[in-house]
Amino acid sequence: MSAITVRTRLWPVRLRSTPAVATAAAVVLACYLLVGLVGPLLIPYDPVATSVADRLLPIGAVRQDGTLALLGTDGAGRDMLGQLVHGARTSIVIGVSVVATCLAVGLALGTLAGYLAGWTDVAISRLIDVLMAFPGILLAIVIAGLFDQGMLVVVLALSVAGWVAFARLARGLTLSLRVRPWVDAARLIGVPTPVVIVRHIIPFVIGPVTALATTEFAGAVLSEAGLSFLGLGLPSSTVSWGQVIANGKDYLDTAWWISALPGLALTGLVVSTGLLGDHLTQRLGSSR
Amino acid sequence: MTKYALRTAATGVLIIFGAATLVFFIMRLAPGDQAIVLLGPDATAAEVADARARLGLDQPLPVQYWHYLGQLVTLDFGESYRFGQPALDLVLSRLPASVELALAATVVAMLGVVFGALAGAYRGRWIDRGISGLALTLYSMPPFWIGIMLILVMALQLRLLPSAGVGTPAHIVLPALTLAAPFTALLTRITRSSVAETMAEPHVRRAYAKGLSTREVVTGHVVRNAATPVVTVGALHISTLLGGAVIVESVFSWPGLGSLLVTAVSNRDYSIVQAAVLLIAAIVVCCNVAADLIAARLDPRVRLGGAS
Numbered sequence: 001m002s003a004i005t006v007r008t009r010l011w012p013v014r015l016r017s018t019p020a021v022a023t024a025a026a027v028v029l030a031c032y033l034l035v036g037l038v039g040p041l042l043i044p045y046d047p048v049a050t051s052v053a054d055r056l057l058p059i060g061a062v063r064q065d066g067t068l069a070l071l072g073t074d075g076a077g078r079d080m081l082g083q084l085v086h087g088a089r090t091s092i093v094i095g096v097s098v099v100a101t102c103l104a105v106g107l108a109l110g111t112l113a114g115y116l117a118g119w120t121d122v123a124i125s126r127l128i129d130v131l132m133a134f135p136g137i138l139l140a141i142v143i144a145g146l147f148d149q150g151m152l153v154v155v156l157a158l159s160v161a162g163w164v165a166f167a168r169l170a171r172g173l174t175l176s177l178r179v180r181p182w183v184d185a186a187r188l189i190g191v192p193t194p195v196v197i198v199r200h201i202i203p204f205v206i207g208p209v210t211a212l213a214t215t216e217f218a219g220a221v222l223s224e225a226g227l228s229f230l231g232l233g234l235p236s237s238t239v240s241w242g243q244v245i246a247n248g249k250d251y252l253d254t255a256w257w258i259s260a261l262p263g264l265a266l267t268g269l270v271v272s273t274g275l276l277g278d279h280l281t282q283r284l285g286s287s288r
Numbered sequence: 289m290t291k292y293a294l295r296t297a298a299t300g301v302l303i304i305f306g307a308a309t310l311v312f313f314i315m316r317l318a319p320g321d322q323a324i325v326l327l328g329p330d331a332t333a334a335e336v337a338d339a340r341a342r343l344g345l346d347q348p349l350p351v352q353y354w355h356y357l358g359q360l361v362t363l364d365f366g367e368s369y370r371f372g373q374p375a376l377d378l379v380l381s382r383l384p385a386s387v388e389l390a391l392a393a394t395v396v397a398m399l400g401v402v403f404g405a406l407a408g409a410y411r412g413r414w415i416d417r418g419i420s421g422l423a424l425t426l427y428s429m430p431p432f433w434i435g436i437m438l439i440l441v442m443a444l445q446l447r448l449l450p451s452a453g454v455g456t457p458a459h460i461v462l463p464a465l466t467l468a469a470p471f472t473a474l475l476t477r478i479t480r481s482s483v484a485e486t487m488a489e490p491h492v493r494r495a496y497a498k499g500l501s502t503r504e505v506v507t508g509h510v511v512r513n514a515a516t517p518v519v520t521v522g523a524l525h526i527s528t529l530l531g532g533a534v535i536v537e538s539v540f541s542w543p544g545l546g547s548l549l550v551t552a553v554s555n556r557d558y559s560i561v562q563a564a565v566l567l568i569a570a571i572v573v574c575c576n577v578a579a580d581l582i583a584a585r586l587d588p589r590v591r592l593g594g595a596s
Contacts (some may be wrong), residue, residue, distance in 0.1 A: 004455055129299065130306030131525070132455035134571055135531030138549075140559060144551030180376035190569075218428065225430050226535050245433055247401070248537075252440050257438070268430035 009062035022279035022286045028272040036088040043081030052077060056255040060195055074244070074258045075251050079237040084265055086239040091221045091269065094154060099213050106166025107209060111197050113167070114174025125171070128164050136161030137223055144227050154227060158220050182282065207284035210242045214277030218270045225266055239264050296580045300573040311562055312356050316349065325556045326369045360566070367557035368552075375559035379545060385454065386544030389467060390533060392460050396468035396531075397475055400517065404479025408514070409506045411484045420474060427473035431532050435466035435531035435539040452541040464539040471529050478521050482514040487512070516587040523579025527572045535595050 053064045054077035062068050071080035113124035131139075136158075141155035177183060178201070186196050227233035228242030236243065241262035248258025315322075323339035324331065331339075344355055359365070365375040368447045400423075407419040434582045441453035442462060450459050486492065487510060534546030541547065545564055552560035 005465065036389075059503065093490050126302065126306070130303050130310070133303045133527060133576060134307055134310075134569055135534075135572065137526040137531035137564060138568060139310070139314075139535060141550065142553060142565060143314055143318075146314065146320075146556065146561075148319060222428075226432060227429075229432050230535060230538060232550075232553065240454060242430070242432075245436060249436055252436065253444050256440055259433070259436050263430060264436065267429045271425055274424050274428055280372075 004288075006081035018100045019279070021275055023273035024176040025272040028268065030278060031200040032088055032269050033083055040089050043079075043082050044086050045079060045086050045163070047252070050076040050078060056251060058255070059257055071261055072255070072257045075248060075255070080257065080261060081241050083244050084241075084261060085109055086245060086264075087241040087262060087267075088265065090234065090238055090240045091224065093268070094151070094158070094224045095221040097151075097155045098162055098224075099160045100218045101155060102162040102216060103166055103209065103213055105159070106163035107170050107202070107205065111168035111201055111205060112168025113200060114171040114179050115193070115197055116214075117178075123169075124167065124231045128168055128171075131161050132168070134161065137226060140227060141230065141232060145232045149233070150211070151234060151238070154224060154233050157227070158223050160222065162216060165212060165216060167208060169208055170205050173208060174201055177201050177204055208281075211277060211284045212278035213214060214273050214280055218273040218277065221266065222270060292584055294579060296577050300405070301489060302574050304569055308357070308360055308566055309353075311565050312353055315558055316352070317560065320556060322556075322558055325558070329396045329414075342395065365563040365566075368557050368560050369439070370552075370555055370560075372559050375557075375563040378560060379548065379563040382543060382545045382548045385542060386546060389460065389514065389537070389544055391465055392464035393467035393471060393533075395467060396464055397471040400472040400475030401523055402478050403482050403519075404476040405492075405506065405511065405514070406477065408480040408483025409487065409502060409510070411487065412481075418478070420480065421475040422482075423476040425467050427467065431466055431470050432535045432539050433543060434469050435462065435536055438462045439539075454543060463542050464538060466539065467529065467532055467536045469526065470532060474525055474528070475522055478482070479514070479518050483510055484519045486514040487509045493596070512586065516583050518578050519586065520583045523576050526575040526579075530568055530572060 016274050035141045050075075051064070053070065054073050055075060057063065057073040057077075059070070059072045061072060063069050063073075069079060070083075072084065073079055073083065109124050113121040139161050140157040143160060144154055147153045147157075183196060186200050191199075224233060224240065225242030225245070229239035229246045231243075231246065233280075234240050235243060244262045245259045246258075248255065248262075251258055307580040322343060323336045323345060326343075327335055327339055337346075343556045344352055347355075363376060367373065367377075368378055371378055403419045403423070405421075410416050439451045439462065442449045449461050450456070451462070453459055483506070492505060492509055495505045500508070530546075533544065534549055536542070537544045537546035538550050545568065548560065549564040549568075551557075554565065
């Protein structure tokens with residue numbers, strides 16, 4: 001029997017929804033995680049330490065003390081590479097915290113609304129309607145701006161509207177799951193409601209919800225950058241990409257790299273999350 | 289149809305009420321005393337107590353909430369302590385600039401429908417891959433960063449367009465492009481999936497079997513069917529557009545509602561924050577109601593489909 005030759009293409013022609021792209025996206029994402037988790041330990045960075053002599057050095061320039069400023073320096077002579085690495089940690093920590101909060105709240109309220117129906121469902125659904133119609137970033141701006149600056153406030157500000165997408169998805173899935181035979185059977189033999197939800201509903205909801213989590217992570221990272229850009233996010237002692245972009249706005253004419261680099265880093269993180277998310281959505285079932 | 293319209297409008301009123309409640313509790317929960325913000329840090333305790341009584345801040349929360357709702361119904365948002373003018377007047381005076389920018393951005397974003405339809409009609413081909421990849425990248429960029437990069441290239445390097453402010457028609461180009469960027473990408477994605485879904489329906493296969501070209505099939509048998517989700521989902525994201533405008537206006541010093549809101553939040557100018565947020569909520573609701581009605585007009589399945 002003749003061997004079937006499979007022609008492998010050198011160039012991944014099918015750009016989207018192929019495992020190759022998803023794998024590449026996952027690898028890029030893993031690199032970001034690695035940089036965010038390990039990078040700050042390897043590259044110390046002090047947001048307060050400024051050096052007038054090393055201001056606005058271009059990419060690859062050498063500092064006064066002979067060290068290399070690989071990605072240049074900003075308007076206060078602070079290292080750009082250090083800011084990017086520490087900013088990666090901030091973005092990832094905020095993104096993960098926001099998604100974890102939203103997922104927990106959204107999954108709980110969504111499955112409850114879908115399973116219990118009746119007034120619980122009406123109340124939760126109306127709350128979802130209100131928050132869906134309202135621009136989430138607006139709410140985040142108001143909350144982050146009126147409360148004291150800090151990591152916790154930013155996470156809360158972004159979560160207030162963020163859980164809604166999870167709740168809506170979980171509710172929709174639960175509505176169709178609660179009439180399935182195994183759920184009826186569990187209810188008939190007297191399994192308590194919380195146990196039914198945890199053991200017989202949530203395992204089927206978790207897949208699509210995970211796919212949604214990637215999109216929400218990307219959204220949270222972008223929103224955090226937006227808040228910090230407006231000066232409403234984190235205090236200036238914490239490096240955030242949005243803040244670095246805002247700082248660089250004053251030096252666009254002379255030092256474009258200050259604003260350009262963090263934006264590229266952000267785009268890379270969000271694109272790879274998005275590609276992975278698209279793939280997961282196809283694999284793990286419906287979203288939207 | 290009338291019944292459908294009424295139900296849609298009732299939901300809208302509920303949403304505005306919900307937004308008002310949300311804003312009330314956020315402002316009451318926020319640290320910092322409004323009376324102190326109003327009087328400045330040098331005020332005496334007696335002055336602060338007096339101001340608190342005048343603002344009704346010394347009353348129980350439910351009473352305050354009731355008063356607040358009463359004020360909303362009469363469109364009384366109080367005075368801005370910074371400008372000494374009624375907050376509603378200030379907010380309304382900023383509205384035209386914001387509407388202008390949002391409309392310009394929406395016009396640009398319509399390109400997304402064209403690109404999305406192309407991608408959906410040629411699903412899986414190179415043109416789809418190109419457009420989809422581009423849309424994903426555009427959607428992943430922080431809008432304010434796109435704005436800054438546009439300033440860098442178009443205003444500072446090429447010196448083609450002004451980088452900030454208002455005045456000539458040229459001033460709106462960069463803010464509108466920036467605001468449109470994520471929305472265009474979004475419309476592209478929505479249109480693509482909607483068109484692709486419609487392309488798989490039996491009546492489209494029949495149209496092909498009849499010998500029509502792809503172009504004729506798409507214009508004659510796909511576009512209208514695919515339009516409904518584009519209108520409804522697109523309108524749902526009007527709120528994304530308006531939320532984005534808040535940041536984009538700040539980038540370009542565009543004198544709209546968004547930049548007013550951001551400065552008001554930084555200054556703790558509560559009456560402006562409240563008026564601006566509720567006005568934006570009202571606009572979002574109106575857009576959604578309009579979109580629902582358009583969708584019902586386009587597609588009988590929506591208006592006859594019963595509750596959903």
